[in-house]
Amino acid sequence: MLRGGLWAAVAAAALVSLLRLDGSAPLPQVVAFVPLLAPGLLLVLLAAGLLRARPLAAAAAALLLLQVAWAAPQVAPHPAPPRGAADLTVMTANVEVGRADPDAVVAAVRDHAVDVLVLVELTTGLADRLDAAGLARELPERVVEAREGAAGAAVYARTPLRPAGLVGGTTFPAPVAALELPGRAPLLVAAVHPVSPRPETEGAWRGDLRRLAAWSRGAGERVVVAGDLNATRDHGPFRALLGTGLVDAAEGGPGALVRPTWPADLGVPPLVRIDHVLVREGAAVPTGSRTVALPGTDHRAVVAGLAVR
Incomplete structure (x- = not known):
């Protein structure tokens, strides 16, 4: 039952991620909360490790890596201020x-x-x-x-x-x-x-x-x-x-x-x-x-x- 719930959570995260990938997809209000998937996926990954559920862990890890890739442009530093600005x-x-x-x-x-x-x-x-x-x-x-x-x-x-x-x-x-x-x-x-x-x-x-x-x-x-x-x-x-x-x-x-x-x-x-x-x-x-x-x-x-x- 626990594994089934974890798989359901991964499936839901995958669906929301697909909406984010397609810029013309519906439900933009749902897409706004995509960053909140990361902590949930991390918990699923830890639980999958404890359960030794490798396919579940792989699916959660793949989605978590996608979250990291999407977050990367946000944390990239801006250029140094120009002299005399x-x-x-x-x-x-x-x-x-x-x-x-x-x-x-x-x-x-x-x-x-x-x-x-x-x-x-x-x-x-x-x-x-x-x-x-x-x-x-x-x-x-x-x-x-x-x-x-x-x-x-x-x-x-x-x-x-x-x-x-x-x-x-x-x-x-x-x-x-x-x-x-x-x-x-x-x-x-x-x-x-x-x-x-x-x-x-x-x-x-x-x-x-x-x-x-x-x-x-x-x-x-x-x-x-x-x-x-x-x-x-x-x-x-x-x-x-x-x-x-x-x-x-x-x-x-x-x-x-x-x-x-x-x-x-x-x-x-x-x-x-x-x-x-x-x-x-x-x-x-x-x-x-x-x-x-x-x-x-x-x-x-x-x-x-x-x-x-």
């Missing part, structure tokens, strides 16, 4: 339809010396409360597309910003801001929020990520994409977005495997990283990343350091 700290947060604590958001901006703040699910009410809490003093420049519900987004900054349009065709508005930096060409900062991949919205989710990738390919070298992408490296459409030349600031080193951002309101650590700061290495090199708890929202914020060329 300017430090830039970018923070992004999903503020859960305006429910995040504005004082906590402003405190995080202040405590982490944030230069650029990207918010999604920003409502007009929260935008006003953030300014009342001091955000206008910390980050006076802004390009804001506040909306009721989950559709709002904004970019705030210390240095001048100018509107640079929208990422075309996405379900929620994805404003783009040109960030002026002394002595350097502007950076295009896109505040993005592809729709959540529920069964009824999976097609729209794929379309949002596809349109974002198309925008990234045509936006030039100096690009930062930040927000709740509702996707991880285990999703084919997200890997296609990275394939346009973007890198994830949260990757690089073993810490990349322990920086999940969602769900953050269940009294246990978050499980998956769906909030990202992505940058084209022609524009900047990531220098570190951390997550920050914000009361009132089910996401952790991401704070990323960038060495801007």
Whole structure:
């Protein structure tokens, strides 16, 4: 009976792994939890060894090696920051339809010396409360597309910003801001929020990520994409977005495997990283990343350091 249960666990892991291999496969919400297969497979491998069940051990080991191969790109180090680069700290947060604590958001901006703040699910009410809490003093420049519900987004900054349009065709508005930096060409900062991949919205989710990738390919070298992408490296459409030349600031080193951002309101650590700061290495090199708890929202914020060329 124990062997049968272990074989069932291996079969389930194999099925989920097949979904991950096929970037167009259904059930993206299941695929997001692929990294959680590794500890389970390790336990199966140990149990198979104790039972001297060689075929079971071989199957579990093969799937575990596949997990290691998928994790390897995340822990590969980023290049060293270029000489003369300017430090830039970018923070992004999903503020859960305006429910995040504005004082906590402003405190995080202040405590982490944030230069650029990207918010999604920003409502007009929260935008006003953030300014009342001091955000206008910390980050006076802004390009804001506040909306009721989950559709709002904004970019705030210390240095001048100018509107640079929208990422075309996405379900929620994805404003783009040109960030002026002394002595350097502007950076295009896109505040993005592809729709959540529920069964009824999976097609729209794929379309949002596809349109974002198309925008990234045509936006030039100096690009930062930040927000709740509702996707991880285990999703084919997200890997296609990275394939346009973007890198994830949260990757690089073993810490990349322990920086999940969602769900953050269940009294246990978050499980998956769906909030990202992505940058084209022609524009900047990531220098570190951390997550920050914000009361009132089910996401952790991401704070990323960038060495801007």
